[in-house]
Amino acid sequence: MILPLRILMFLLMLAIAYFIFRWNKNNSGKKRWYALAIIFALASFGALGDTPEARHQEAKESSISEKSSSSEKRKIEESMSKSMSSLKSEKSASESKNKKIAKEVSKAAKSSESSSKKIPREYVSALIKGQGYADRMYMSKKAIYDQLTSNYGEKFSPEAATYAINNIKANWNKNALQKAKDYQEEQNMSPDAIYxxxxxxxxxxxxxxxxNYAIQHLNK
Known part of the structure; x- marks a missing residue:
């Protein structure tokens, strides 16, 4: 029984109980009529009680609410899954790049070793560090040398730093161009100031x- 109909039944039965009570009070005053009025009054409250139809309606509404909640939860889980997948992908790409650098440096070291005497471990370490500065920070040849030999930097020997500089695989023109773009985009510097x-x-x-190469290709 839907809610409006139950309310109507409640009011109707309550009205019947009231009229029976008033009629009996003004006329016969018999107890059985009072009892009948009480029965109608109680039945009117029963009309508002739980019914199979009401339970069905509540179950239907609950099912809709649960489905909606489940759908929102699934969307949140999918969003979190995509975010985690993106982070893992970025981490994997970074690790892959570092492994590639280390592999190339190791290959260069092995190639040099095969053509001459064994290369000191310090030289190989300096080369790995220098290659990283060239690939990730776009530093110049002289800046990398200074960083490798500085007491406030890597503290390699001049010989190890020289070996590293001579064996780093880098396009210095493109490193200069990348630095120039950084100055232009992040600090809004003029071409002369960048030079x-x-x-x-x-x-x-x-x-x-x-x-000069960097300035000439700055806006291309």
């Missing part, structure tokens, strides 16, 4: 030719 920063002994320490 000075690229060639300065207190800046990036690229050669004039490398800096």
């Amino acid at each position: 000075d920063q690229l060639t300065s002994d207190y800046g990036e320490q690229f050669t004039p030719d490398e800096a």
Whole structure:
């Protein structure tokens, strides 16, 4: 029984109970009529009680609510799964790049070793460090050398740093261009100011030719 009909039945039966009570009070005053009025009054409250139809309606509404909640939960789980997958993919790509660098350096070291005497471990370590600075930070040849030999940097010997610089695989022109783009996009510097920063002994320490290449290709 749907709710509006149950309310109507409640009011009707309550009205009947009231009229029976008033009629009996004004006329016969017999107890059985009072009892009948009480029965109708109680039955009116029963009309508002639980019924199979009401239970069915509540079950239907509960099912809809559960389905909606389940759908939202599934969407949240899918979103979290996509985020985790993206993070794993980025981490995997970074690890793959580092492994590739290490593999290339190891290959170069083995190639040199086969053509000459055994390369000292310090030289190989300096080469790995230097290759990382060139690939990830786009540093110049001279800046990498200074970083490798600096007491505030890697503290390699001049010989190990020289070996590293001579064996690093890098396009110095493209490194200079990448640095120039960073200055232009992040610090909004002019081409002349970027050139000075690229060639300065207190800046990036690229050669004039490398800096010129960067400026010429800055907006291409």
